[in-house]
Amino acid sequence: MKPFTYERASSPAEAAAAAIQTPGAKFIAGGTNLLDLMKLQIETPTHLIDVNDLALDKIEPTSDGGLRIGALVRNTDLAADARVRRDYGVLARALLAGASAQLRNQATTAGNLLQRTRCPYFYDTNMPCNKRYPGSGCSAIGGYTRHHAIVGVSNDCIATHPSDMAVAMRVLDATVETVRPNGSLRTIPIADFHRLPGNTPHIENALEPGELITAVTLPKPVGGSHLYRKVRDRASYAFALVSVAAIVQRDGTGRFALGGVAHKPWRSETAEREMPRGANAVAARLIAGARTTHDNAFKVTLVERTLASVLAEAKG
Amino acid sequence: MTKFDPNRRNLLKATAVVAGGAVAAGRLTPEAEAAAVLQPAQSTEPATVNVLLRVNDTDHQVMIDPRTTLLDALRERLHLTGAKKGCDQGQCGACTVIVDGRRITSCLTLAVMQVGHDITTIEGLGTPKNLHPMQAAFVKHDGYQCGFCTPGQICSAVAMLEEVKAGIPSHVTADLNRPPQLTNAEFRERMSGNLCRCGAYSNIQDAIAEVAGVKS
Numbered sequence: 001m002k003p004f005t006y007e008r009a010s011s012p013a014e015a016a017a018a019a020i021q022t023p024g025a026k027f028i029a030g031g032t033n034l035l036d037l038m039k040l041q042i043e044t045p046t047h048l049i050d051v052n053d054l055a056l057d058k059i060e061p062t063s064d065g066g067l068r069i070g071a072l073v074r075n076t077d078l079a080a081d082a083r084v085r086r087d088y089g090v091l092a093r094a095l096l097a098g099a100s101a102q103l104r105n106q107a108t109t110a111g112n113l114l115q116r117t118r119c120p121y122f123y124d125t126n127m128p129c130n131k132r133y134p135g136s137g138c139s140a141i142g143g144y145t146r147h148h149a150i151v152g153v154s155n156d157c158i159a160t161h162p163s164d165m166a167v168a169m170r171v172l173d174a175t176v177e178t179v180r181p182n183g184s185l186r187t188i189p190i191a192d193f194h195r196l197p198g199n200t201p202h203i204e205n206a207l208e209p210g211e212l213i214t215a216v217t218l219p220k221p222v223g224g225s226h227l228y229r230k231v232r233d234r235a236s237y238a239f240a241l242v243s244v245a246a247i248v249q250r251d252g253t254g255r256f257a258l259g260g261v262a263h264k265p266w267r268s269e270t271a272e273r274e275m276p277r278g279a280n281a282v283a284a285r286l287i288a289g290a291r292t293t294h295d296n297a298f299k300v301t302l303v304e305r306t307l308a309s310v311l312a313e314a315k316g
Numbered sequence: 317m318t319k320f321d322p323n324r325r326n327l328l329k330a331t332a333v334v335a336g337g338a339v340a341a342g343r344l345t346p347e348a349e350a351a352a353v354l355q356p357a358q359s360t361e362p363a364t365v366n367v368l369l370r371v372n373d374t375d376h377q378v379m380i381d382p383r384t385t386l387l388d389a390l391r392e393r394l395h396l397t398g399a400k401k402g403c404d405q406g407q408c409g410a411c412t413v414i415v416d417g418r419r420i421t422s423c424l425t426l427a428v429m430q431v432g433h434d435i436t437t438i439e440g441l442g443t444p445k446n447l448h449p450m451q452a453a454f455v456k457h458d459g460y461q462c463g464f465c466t467p468g469q470i471c472s473a474v475a476m477l478e479e480v481k482a483g484i485p486s487h488v489t490a491d492l493n494r495p496p497q498l499t500n501a502e503f504r505e506r507m508s509g510n511l512c513r514c515g516a517y518s519n520i521q522d523a524i525a526e527v528a529g530v531k532s
Contacts, residue, residue, distance in 0.1 A: 001383045004382060005363075005382065006428050031424055031425050031429065032421075032424045035385070035425070036405050039405070048426075050429055079484070080482075085485065086493055092485065092492055096485060096486055096487040097487050100508055101486075102406070102412055102419050102420050102509045103406060103424075103509065106420050106421070236504075237509060
């Protein structure tokens with residue numbers, strides 16, 4: 001790791017202000033992704049602001065019947081919360097499908113949203129990567145791409161977002177709450193939080209410099225059948241090749257988001273209107289315009305079949 | 317013994333000392349000197365920090381570089397070499413320790429972040445003459461070959477059974493709204509963060525089942 005100085009922040013606004021005052025500063029919460037990247041010198045903060053003392057570890061009801069999840073709520077605690085298990089099953093299932101128990105005990109809600117891609121070329125500092133070193137080129141394009149994105153890709157980046165939790169939050173229409181360095185608060189719909197790579201794949205989300213996530217809110221429960229199906233190379237502790245988060249209602253309507261196929265959780269409200277025509281119609285619309293490689297073309301079929309399987313299970 | 321208080325004032329004090337040295341050597345203008353004091357020193361070794369770590373019910377005061385992971389602090393500074401460095405990236409579980417009752421990978425957290433927390437390592441679970449029931453069960457069921465992953469496996473297994481007891485669900489829990497059961501499928505899923513290159517998994521499962529009081 002490169003040398004850094006360390007401080008513990010005592011309020012969210014103070015943390016955000018400190019981050020903008022100190023060039024090269026980063027927040028640290030669980031640290032499971034950041035420290036890994038710091039050891040490889042992919043992340044090289046000169047100053048760490050530890051936010052673990054901020055009282056952001058509560059899950060509370062909101063006035064409109066939803067839930068407000070503090071940024072520091074650990075993945076384990078979020079998945080185990082009785083309200084989440086009862087009313088937002090897709091979120092509990094997605095969290096439990098991710099990482100290992102040890103990592104879920106450390107990883108936080110905000111950190112999970114902010115985790116970086118596991119593209120092997122992003123991790124290999126000997127190879128060009130537009131995300132790690134803007135303008136250097138993309139080694140994945142033309143390289144080994146079995147795990148890479150098939151929709152929303154650009155000529156500069158075909159990396160995927162690795163989170164399971166974020167896919168469930170997308171289908172739940174969650175909202176990200178933040179505080180900015182000047183102390184002002186704002187809310188960002190999850191759909192607008194993660195960005196497509198375009199020609200700036202190093203800019204991965206809507207956060208401004210120094211802006212700190214304080215919570216993620218879920219709207220009031222929508223009922224229905226909640227499912228999260230993750231297809232991966234081994235039964236546990238692996239990233240998704242394809243995952244489907246679904247909420248299916250008795251009247252035959254449903255919401256779907258995909259993981260493992262794009263630079264962000266992938267959802268299309270237009271595709272959901274195809275529900276009366278069946279799973280294949282939904283899948284076709286959801287991944288319309290897919291740009292695949294020799295290695296990852298199988299993901300198109302995998303999306304169709306996983307979606308069909310999830311719908312069949314939802315109908316019981 | 318004073319407890320490490322890593323607040324902003326301490327940080328500024330630490331960087332001021334470093335920046336002060338740079339001023340003397342480089343003859344900075346007063347404006348540059350003021351700026352240097354307010355900014356953390358760049359490309360300079362950071363000041364070491366004094367931390368108080370509570371490990372196995374004993375307080376340890378150590379001066380460390382802030383880059384020191386909890387794993388390195390345990391092994392290299394406190395000489396508690398039970399927790400092993402396998403991958404050093406959170407994938408193998410050999411460094412698993414228990415912090416405030418929760419199992420974590422000690423390679424993916426900094427020692428400075430663990431001030432004020434209760435850390436338990438394999439050395440704190442039992443001793444050769446007074447084994448923890450999970451240690452005894454690993455011996456009885458031959459739950460290891462080379463032994464490298466064993467301290468992590470045992471710390472993980474002990475905390476895992478507490479997680480089941482606390483009702484925390486897993487990926488294989490069929491009904492999220494009912495307490496999870498002590499089954500082999502649950503043990504396998506919940507222990508997936510601990511790898512064993514020797515492949516002693518079935519014996520590890522037998523050891524865990526015995527401690528859990530169920531049939532493997």
